[in-house]
Amino acid sequence: MTYLLFAVPLLFVLISLFLNKNLWLDILxxxxxLLQLGLGVGAHFRQGLIGGMDRLGLFIxxxxxxxxxxxALYRLGGEPAAPTKSYRxxxxxxxxxxxxxxxxxxxxxxxxxxxxxxxxxLASAMLISFEHRKASLEAAWKYLFICSVGxxxxxxxxxxxxxxxxxxANLNLANLIREVGSISPFWLRMAFVFIMVGFGTxxxxxxxxxxxxxxxxxxxxxxxxxxxxALLNTALIPILRFDGLMRxxxxxxxxxxxxxxxxxxxxxxxxxxxxxxxxxxxxxAYSSIENMGLVMLAFGAGGIAVYAGFLHIxxxxxxxxxxxxxxxxxxxxxxxxxxxxxxxxxxxxxASGWLWLISYAMIIGMPPSPLFISEFLIATALIQSGxxxxxxxxxxxxxxxxxxxxxxxxxxxxxxxxxxxxxxPLMVIAPASLLLLAAVIGIWQPALPF
Amino acid sequence: xxxxxVLLFGMSLLFASVTNxxxxxxxxxxxxxxILFTITLLKTTQLNWLSFSLIDxxxxxxxxFVIPWFIRDTIWKNQVHRETEPSVSNFFSLATMSLIFVxxxxxxxxxxxxxxxxxxxxxxxxxxxxxxxxxxxxxxxKLITHxxxxxILENGIxxxxxxAGSHLPYIVSLGVSLDIMISILIAVLFINRIKSTxxxxxxxxxxxE
Numbered sequence: 001m002t003y004l005l006f007a008v009p010l011l012f013v014l015i016s017l018f019l020n021k022n023l024w025l026d027i028l029x030x031x032x033x034l035l036q037l038g039l040g041v042g043a044h045f046r047q048g049l050i051g052g053m054d055r056l057g058l059f060i061x062x063x064x065x066x067x068x069x070x071x072a073l074y075r076l077g078g079e080p081a082a083p084t085k086s087y088r089x090x091x092x093x094x095x096x097x098x099x100x101x102x103x104x105x106x107x108x109x110x111x112x113x114x115x116x117x118x119x120x121x122l123a124s125a126m127l128i129s130f131e132h133r134k135a136s137l138e139a140a141w142k143y144l145f146i147c148s149v150g151x152x153x154x155x156x157x158x159x160x161x162x163x164x165x166x167x168x169a170n171l172n173l174a175n176l177i178r179e180v181g182s183i184s185p186f187w188l189r190m191a192f193v194f195i196m197v198g199f200g201t202x203x204x205x206x207x208x209x210x211x212x213x214x215x216x217x218x219x220x221x222x223x224x225x226x227x228x229x230a231l232l233n234t235a236l237i238p239i240l241r242f243d244g245l246m247r248x249x250x251x252x253x254x255x256x257x258x259x260x261x262x263x264x265x266x267x268x269x270x271x272x273x274x275x276x277x278x279x280x281x282x283x284x285a286y287s288s289i290e291n292m293g294l295v296m297l298a299f300g301a302g303g304i305a306v307y308a309g310f311l312h313i314x315x316x317x318x319x320x321x322x323x324x325x326x327x328x329x330x331x332x333x334x335x336x337x338x339x340x341x342x343x344x345x346x347x348x349x350x351a352s353g354w355l356w357l358i359s360y361a362m363i364i365g366m367p368p369s370p371l372f373i374s375e376f377l378i379a380t381a382l383i384q385s386g387x388x389x390x391x392x393x394x395x396x397x398x399x400x401x402x403x404x405x406x407x408x409x410x411x412x413x414x415x416x417x418x419x420x421x422x423x424x425p426l427m428v429i430a431p432a433s434l435l436l437l438a439a440v441i442g443i444w445q446p447a448l449p450f
Numbered sequence: 451x452x453x454x455x456v457l458l459f460g461m462s463l464l465f466a467s468v469t470n471x472x473x474x475x476x477x478x479x480x481x482x483x484x485i486l487f488t489i490t491l492l493k494t495t496q497l498n499w500l501s502f503s504l505i506d507x508x509x510x511x512x513x514x515f516v517i518p519w520f521i522r523d524t525i526w527k528n529q530v531h532r533e534t535e536p537s538v539s540n541f542f543s544l545a546t547m548s549l550i551f552v553x554x555x556x557x558x559x560x561x562x563x564x565x566x567x568x569x570x571x572x573x574x575x576x577x578x579x580x581x582x583x584x585x586x587x588x589x590x591x592k593l594i595t596h597x598x599x600x601x602i603l604e605n606g607i608x609x610x611x612x613x614a615g616s617h618l619p620y621i622v623s624l625g626v627s628l629d630i631m632i633s634i635l636i637a638v639l640f641i642n643r644i645k646s647t648x649x650x651x652x653x654x655x656x657x658x659e
Contacts, residue, residue, distance in 0.1 A: 122636055144637060145596060152603055156580060162614045163568060
């Protein structure tokens with residue numbers, strides 16, 4: 001069944017060339033998403049359905065599939081005013097983007113993962129610039145360029161890994177872990193630094209995050225949802241896989257310190273910028289930087305926080321995608337992205353107003369959000385490991401972030417707007433389903449297979 | 451012969467530090483493309499001939515001709531000013547390049563004991579090219595110059611992959627080359643779009659923070 005992951009999008013790309021209505025293109029994307037989700041659910045219950053995909057790959061793949069399905073439903077509900085020709089290119093790039101993310105989930109060879117991650121950059125750059133505005137073109141350029149440089153540095157890391165091996169180069173991580181004794185620790189450390197910097201750029205970790213607020217805020221809402229909820233996780237895959245090699249080489253302690261440093265720095269940068277940003281989509285982008293920082297902090301803290309890290313990845317993806325789709329509703333209703341020019345969302349469109357408020361409550365980690373559990377466990381792990389300074393700093397920064405995002409949320413949803421507007425039901429159903437799923441996961445607290 | 455080629459590649463980096471003209475930078479790119487092609491040819495005897503013939507041709511055609519021509523065409527179409535307008539002086543640029551060389555060779559010599567695969571001269575020059583590419587990106591504001599910096603960085607990575615003994619799997623080498631080529635083509639496409647949308651392809655403007 002593995003070949004379906006790539007054969008279907010390629011077939012759909014060919015079919016899309018003959019479709020001359022935006023609605024048909026939306027249906028095609030939805031079909032791709034449903035097939036993708038079906039395969040993922042099937043692989044969850046029947047091991048080996050997607051040959052070679054391990055638990056980590058399947059975990060990220062399932063998250064991507066869920067978000068992609070929600071996004072495809074949302075697109076079906078929206079009414080794109082774009083000409084069919086450019087909408088076709090957009091749909092093609094979307095399918096290729098998702099297929100590239102699937103490839104990164106499936107691959108175990110570091111070189112192949114690199115190729116797929118770089119391919120996601122190429123496909124998604126076209127998605128970001130879809131609206132052809134000055135800001136979106138600049139954001140796409142910045143994204144393409146900074147990520148390409150970052151990914152190039154990751155490739156230097158891969159080359160250093162080749163140098164680290166005495167015999168023939170092997171980039172398959174399972175084989176590398178088996179032969180870890182023969183790998184030079186000096187070059188392995190060097191390789192890790194470059195891989196961390198390279199893929200860290202793509203994850204949006206500070207201080208390499210510059211592209212993220214622009215790209216996430218200027219892309220159309222469904223694309224922002226995928227960029228934030230799916231792409232950042234995909235870029236995390238090579239680091240998590242390489243982490244296994246570093247631990248096998250006995251270098252786990254130094255790796256964890258780097259995670260902690262980059263994690264807390266990312267949260268700090270997000271907190272500082274969230275206080276001064278007036279663009280609400282940009283605020284959500286900084287929130288993504290904060291949450292990826294929390295994920296790195298979790299993996300850095302180790303112990304029980306590793307489970308928290310994976311739960312946080314899952315919870316953040318669902319809630320943030322719902323938040324971005326809700327932001328898409330606000331853009332559709334007010335045609336403005338600055339929150340001081342938007343007010344009375346609860347009056348203008350009650351469902352979108354509630355979606356916004358619930359998304360806000362869940363993203364800052366209020367129960368029943370899974371982020372409540374994950375953040376609680378991260379704090380517990382920090383206490384257990386005696387990292388009191390980081391814990392104190394973390395709590396202060398999280399409070400600042402909650403205040404910054406909360407101020408914007410109250411301004412957007414409260415107040416008077418003096419008019420009521422309508423949106424297509426799917427534009428509410430898609431984000432609401434993601435939030436509901438997140439709440440179920442928060443209450444259920446599943447035992448993740450890690 | 452191999453050492454002379456690598457030294458010539460290193461000298462091209464020094465020349466890139468003292469020129470302010472985009473045309474000169476493009477010539478340096480072409481020169482580096484030809485040198486990389488020659489180095490690949492010289493190494494082909496040690497490597498799998500069949501798999502590397504594609505990489506050889508790709509190096510010559512794309513690195514030495516197609517991409518520099520594409521960028522020159524973009525400069526001409528968008529009427530980009532011919533000077534790079536760097537934020538730092540030539541002296542500072544040259545001094546930084548010299549420092550980059552010192553650090554790169556120090557790393558190459560110091561780490562020689564850790565790997566018998568490593569060729570210090572190639573490793574030092576390749577690493578210097580990677581750092582020089584990053585320096586050009588940081589020290590310039592123009593989009594086109596950023597692209598040239600990125601290409602120098604890519605040339606450095608290519609040289610590093612040759613220095614590493616080129617034991618990378620064939621599919622990876624090909625995929626990497628393809629991805630890089632497409633990324634450059636898309637980047638050029640964006641420069642053209644930025645120009646046609648808001649009539650300025652020289653430098654980015656609006657998005658800050």
